[in-house]
Amino acid sequence: MTMENKNIVQRALAGLIETGDVDALARSLSDDFVHHRPGPISSTKGEWLAAVRAALVPLAGMRVEIHQVLADGDHVVVYSRRWLPDAGPEIAVVDIWRVADGLITEGWEIIEPVAQVAANLVWWEPARR
Incomplete structure (x- = not known):
């Protein structure tokens, strides 16, 4: 089941990344699919x-490199690096997908600009004045 879920997510994302085919992605999502971002943002x-x-x-020409695809039970985690077009910033992205009955039912996404990584390594320290 874990490998099957991994394949479902990889196929859904490959179509979107390679061809921009949103309809193919839509067919991989359950009708009650929910997408989450940090904080109270869900869609x-x-x-x-x-x-x-x-x-x-606006993102046409974005380069995406998938570095890790990990699966455990009904969850698939994808770690990627993305370079925005026109010399835009590089970002690191972690997507977590939940799969049920052969469809992606839930997704979480965390995006971090790579230029801010050093500052985010010490997020718990009090601000220096």
Whole structure:
């Protein structure tokens, strides 16, 4: 089951990354799919797919390198580095996907600009004045 879930996520993301095919991605999502970002930001399948479609043009030419795909039970974790077009910033992204009945049912996404990594390594320290 773990390998099957990993393959489901990899196929869904490959189509989007390689061709921008949002409809293929949509077919991999359950009707009750929910996408989460840090804080109280969550979106439904329709809301998230609309955001993905809206980002296709400004992010055209974005380079994506997937470094790790890890699976455990119904969860698949993808760690990637992305370079935005036109010399935009490099970002590190961790996506966590939950798969049920052959479809992606839930996703979490954390994005960190690579230029801010050093500052974020000491996030617990009081601000220096």
